Structure formats: structure tokens, C-alpha cells
Amino acid sequence: MLVFSTTATDGSDERCVSLLDELCESRFVKISRSPDVDHFRNIEGLGDASSIPLDTRGFAASFASLRLKSCSVYLQQTFPRILQMRYSTTGAIIGFTMDDAASLIVNGVEGRAPTLLLVKGTATCEIVEPQANLVALLNFDSIDDRGWPGEADSAQLISTLPDRCEALRVTVRDVLTLASHSPDTFAQPSVIESVEESVLQAVDLAMAAASPALEGKRLSLSHYLALVRKFDELVANSTGKTLYSADVARQLGVSVRTLHNAVVAIRGMSMHRYMRLRRLWNVRQQLVHGAPPQSIKAVALTNGFWHMGEFTSLYRDLFGETPQQTLLAARKQTNHSS
Template structure:
């Protein structure tokens, strides 16, 4: 459905799964995700509808908390910032084309819209039934007009759910759009200066905002403090360097990425990746891991 990259928030008990079902004019996807920061550019010739398949699921979408009953609606191409603090079960339907059905939103835009729980759950149940049918009785889909009937049923269920939609207030959306633009500039700055020690005041000055504004933007869009987010990115930079290149020493890589307290660095690294930096380096070199 587009181009995506993610920063996992942890690797312990890591698991993910994915299924897809191609019908005549749309594709249904089901995905078990993992805790992560996801940057994705959705792209569709028609429209994408996304929904959380479990009541306890939650995520932050472009700075807005999303819990059932909400729908993600994408038309055209739209860049999105998503934070999942937990693993979620998510379903998408990507329609090749959509006639004028009165769905809200503009082209090349993504939005989260709240809806009525009864209609939301009806749509969710229908998608489960469609996937179960394809999984257990695939021959049924080969019967005349079955696929067309399934697609019409899905469209009607979405029509009902969207009819009860209540988009976020315009003022809040405009404020979050400002934060989105700022965080994207922040990410670009961090990427360009990868491997350099960055200080919050210098970064904010380069972006033309206060440290407080930058912090508030990161909290809103990334769901964590600026300090934690920068540390997460630096830890992943260290791991990539240990895996992909032959560093002079682990300490040199840590210092290059702003970690001056080696004991704290090792603890943070082990907490995130479930192993020590030395174990990562040994595995990359094809050496047996040593248990500390």
C-alpha cells in the first residue's frame, strides 16, 4: 500500500504476521504489528480504509490517539506518522477505485475519523468473516458473483460507518499539521547529521523553534519525549554500525553517537535489544556469542 520504514521500540518477544486477500476490485489485508514508530507513505488509486481489529488496540496517528471505534481513510497519496506502543491487529481494505459514495476527505490526504461503535463493529465482524471464508472455504469465492457480493457488502458497511463519522476539530488538526511538519524536519536534520552528537538547543535553533516547541511536537507525533526519541535513534545507529561495518571499538562507536557513560550505554543497549553490544558485534563477525 506504499513505502514504509519503522523503528522498533524493542526486539524482545518480537513477532509479526501478515495476510492478504485479493478480490476483484480491492485487496483485504490483515496485519499483526509490533511496538514501533512507523513512517509510511500510503498510495492508492481509490481509497484505503483501515481499522483496529481488537478493542484494546491503540496507536497514535499523526499526533492523534486512535482507539476503536475509529477508521483510517486515505485517498490518493498521503504521508503518515504512526506510533504503536503495543502490538496491534490491524485490517485494511484498499479499493482500486471508489465511486462517489460521499466519503469525507480530500485527495492526497489521510485522516482518522470516529464513528459509531455498532457500525464499526459490524464492519470489523464482516472483515473477519470474509477472511475466514477465504481461509477455510476458498472454493466458495470461485462461485459466480460471490466476490462481487462480498465487495458490495463491504462497501455498504463502510458507507454506514462513515455516515456516522466525526472528523477531528479543525483547530486541533491544523495544530498537529504544524507539529508534523516540524518533526519531519527534525528527522531530516538527524539523518543528515547521523553519527554526530546532537544537542537539543542546537537542533531547535537550526529548525528555528524553541526547545519546548520541538519537545512538544515530538511528544505529540512520536508519543515520547524528545530525549527518549533521540536516544532510541542513536541506539539503532549504534546497532547498524556494529552490524554493517568493522568498527575500531564499541566504545568509539558509542562515543560517536553521544553515549559517554559506557555502563549506562551497555544497560540501555541490552534493555532495547536483549543482548550486549559485544554480542551483536560477535554475531556480525560470525563469532560465537559470549554470555557475560
């Protein structure tokens, strides 16, 4: 589990949270805003992603993207969720939080700011975001001869110095603001090349002060990470079946305690809560797509919910509406489209 988790000390988090709202589309900056969790769209170009929401109240997810010469800059407002992300890049992806109140967990390793997430090549990350975060991502097409740490096809947490991390944040803010609000300046000859060089220099300085963080713990959690991925595969292939913890553990060749500890380490919650969350999300997806003509009760039962009062309460707490409201809205949308 790799975590960015810091405490605000100077009020900078409020400034950063509003940054994405202050940007506007231009011929260089593209902005995507998702109206609700059912229409959330992941950033294209970073890899394959799948999200399970932890809380949909006050949902507000969006991202801005900017293409430079050989680098893409992204600023993303996220939401509380479990994110399964398979990053893929020809060069490297650098990820970091844009404020000092962030909480982001990846692959079971907990870190403290100032930290950077460094991905080279293709790597799968299991991420838990217990709260909404403002995150910057830089995707470089190539990083030849820059001397950055890390091996090919790997993701790791890198510790750097606070001033180097803040300098990188400031550079990203300034670049996005210029491209958004002053596109004519941005379009001047050689400006894009100069901007990209500034971004690279900021990353170089951060990397020069970097060291791998919590490497021992990361290695000790590799077994848990592999186990949770097998667990997810088993759950995904068992839609419509009732899964019992003892049977699941037996199929995976471990004890129930070991499986529980693995899920807590990687997902940040108990095995039973995680399985219930996945089942609720499966119900949601079926209802959003209009569901078959059978009753909501039948959909709930298929996904392992036999106590309808409890099911309705759990569903409402997570999604802010009843299953009936979700299905009604989906069918109205289908009728309007046809």
C-alpha cells in the same frame, strides 16, 4: 497525533489477537511472518514505511493479505514502534483496529473508538504504537461516487458508530476465514465479486455514520508535525555527529521548549528519549550488517554514546541482547551465506 485507543469490555480482544494465527495460506491468502525485528517486512502495496522499535521483547509481527477484484484486504499484527508511513493509493485506504484494546497514535490527534483512518491518494503519517496491535487495512483501487468524506491526498480520523465499526470487523474476519480455510468455495463463480461488495457495503454503512474527529486539534498540531519532520531530516543528515538540543532548535528557528513540545505531541516521548532511540536503532542496523572491523565502542561513539556501561544497558533493555551478541550473530550469518 491520531490515536485509536479503546478499552476492552467483552473479551473480544483475545479472539481477535488469535485470528491471524488461525489463518493459513491458500491460493488466495498470503501470510508473511517476521522472525525478528531485524527481518521485519512492511506490507507491500500501501506505500513507503520506516519503523523504529520501542520494545523488541516477545516480538511477533506478521500480516495476511487477500486480493479481491479491485480491493486488497490486509490483517497485520504489529509491534511497539514509531512508524513513518507514506501511504499511496489510487483510491482510498481504510484502517481500523480489530479489537477493543488497541493503542495507535497518528499525527498527534488522539481519538477514541469507534474510529477509522481514511487515506485518500498520497499522505504521510507519523504513527506511534506503544503496544502491539491487530489492525485491518483495506486498499480500494477506486472509490468513485461513493460519497466518502475526506479530501484528496489527505489522511484523517473518522468517527463512526460502534455497531457499524463492529460490523466492518466481522466482515473482514469472515472474508479472511473463508478465503483461508475454504478456498474452493471462494473460487466459485462470482463469489469474489460478492465478497467485495459486502466489504464495500460495510464501509459505506460506517462512513454514512461518520464525522471528522477532533478537526480543530488536528489543525493546531500541523505546525508541530512539520517541525518534527524537519527535525527528523536534520537528524538523518547528521549521522556520526553529536547533536545538541540548543543547536538543533536554533537551526530549526524555534526554542528548545517548542521543539520538545512538538516531539512529545507527535512522537509521544521527550525529545532526548526520541533522539536516543534513533541513535540506538542506528547502532543496531550497523551491527546487524556486520559493522566495519572497528570495535563496538567505536560504533557507539560515532552514534553519540560515550558511557559504554550505560550504552550496553540501554541496548540490552531495548533489543533483549548485548551489542556483542548482535554483532556475533550477524557475522555468523554472513559466514554461513558466503
